[in-house]
Amino acid sequence: MNWTDERVEKLKKLWAEGLSASQIAAQLGGVSRNAVIGKVHRLCLPGRAKAGGTAATARTKRPATSAPRAPNYASRMTATRTVTRTAGATVMKEEVEIDTIEDREAVPAGNVVVPMSRRLVLTELTDRTCKWPIGDPMKDEFHFCGNDSPDSSPYCTFHAKLAYQPSGERRRAR
DNA sequence: CCCTGATTCGC
């Protein structure tokens, strides 16, 4: 891949937006993050304030003009409720895990019930990022969930519950 | 071990 004017412009734009070198490399395609960093230097673009920021940090620095996120219903995907009951003279307390995924049906129409995603594009996915697709594959905004997926699962804990479920069983994921 | 940017240096 060579640095066409077009690609250089995109590089400048994304770098200015605070994306990390690896993310820019992924979006451009065909180049490594090292290539991106090297190019940034050759272009004499301003470096980052402090070396070694996290991807999350870079994302946080995004302009406040970015679209508001959908409510993070996934954060209450599971919750614990303390249940008190008595057995004979013994008072027992136990933490019961409640699967609130069924709360989807209580969510006002129009709200998308999807966990806060990292909005990764295809080339940004790794072994441990959730590959649940979000959006229309034919549109620019198409991306993947990108949240951490445990144990090399292709999906995060939220989407794993939706995946591989016969449609009739989805209602009771878990 | 994951990630980050910075630097070096052979090509």
Place this chain on the structure above:
DNA sequence: GCGAATCAGG
């Protein structure tokens, strides 16, 4: 000019 290898750091 390019970018892999390497370094230093969170």
